[in-house]
Amino acid sequence: MKTTPTLSSILFFILLASLSGTFRAFSQFQRFDSSVVLSVYNGYVSALKSKDAIGAAQFWNTEDKRHYPVYDLVLAPPMDSMFIPLYFNATTTVTSFAAMGECCRLELKHQMGGQQITENRWFINENGDPKLANLLFILAKGHQLVSFRYGHIFILDTCSYDKSLIKAADSAVIVVQKMLGVPPRNNMKLYLVNSTTSVLNYLGSIPGRSIPMNNMVISDIAKSSMSLDQQIDVTCNLMQHEMVHVLLADTKEFGVDPLNERFIREGLATMLFGTGGLPFSVFDKTVQTRMSQGIVPSLAEVYADFWKRNVNESYAYAASFLDFLHHTFDKRTFQKFCRAFQSHPNLVDNVQNVLGGDLDTFDSSWRKFVQTKNIIVPTIWAGFQPF
Ligand SMILES: [Zn+2]
16 A cells, blocks of 8 residues: 655656766666666667567566567557667667666667657566566556456555455456457556656656557546545546457457547447546536537548547547447447448448448437437536536
8 A cells, every 4th residue: 555765766866867968877786787788678679670579578577578579668568660660770879877776777869860769768677687677567566556357456656445446447347348249358457657747758648548469558546636536436437448448459350440440449438438537427418418509510520530629529429429329229230330440440331331321310310319318427527527
């Protein structure tokens, strides 16, 4: 239940190290030898350059390895097409080294064409050898760890409601299995972080992120300025929303995520556990109100302009439409519809081919459904306007 000074001391050293533009070792820490750390890093990079994924994985700490061969980046998604060029085309310079007892860090600058990218690499000692590790893994050490049936929750802050989190994590897996026919996954790692710390800077200003390839969720712990009931609800909803992404992305049917598929992916996650920490009913109610005011765009527009409007709004319309389908069709048809986007990302065609009918007809049926719906918003969120 207690936190250690790990995070603040790491942040202190980040500051300290960033003041120094040159490579240097803090000799008072004997546990890391900078030249050994550098050789580990170089070994890793040369394995990557020769496309030796298994060889590259040897340089990662065993707990981080799980079942994927190569891990990379601070948050440790495996190498993907976006980051591979860093290693093949860039000139990399190590600009600083900082050891801090538990771990050490290399700051690297990659020069690619006219672009410079700064990146940190973290190492921990494993049986006396420095091994690459992702930052969250390091930060989670010494913090509260609770287990649920399908994995672990790392709570990088103080949190009095871990029992609720365990229940929420278990139920997310079960709900996704029941509704979407997606099997449970084991060894999920859920990192709950306090966004007032710099950890979330790596994610941008978003409350949560899923890294399905690594079985990993990172999401925000609600602010203590809320009531305890609200805090619990927000933290659980955020975590569960991201868990849906992890659970869906590992299945054949939902695996790839072309950008326009967010209609289905975000729609499903929002329909089940809301978004931004607020439950779906809050969004559902707002959609209902806006429909009565005649200001809800057509489904065709929602689909086409998904990223052009407030994200909460797009997520809410997608979720509301999927909820309508879920109540209207049998489970198999509903799942078939959601999965159809995987091979054919086209709302008009999938409505036609799987549900049988044109989008405009379904659009008006959706509106009728929402208008007559009895939506119960929990009292703690009564009157809340998410967009
Ligand atoms: Zn999402």
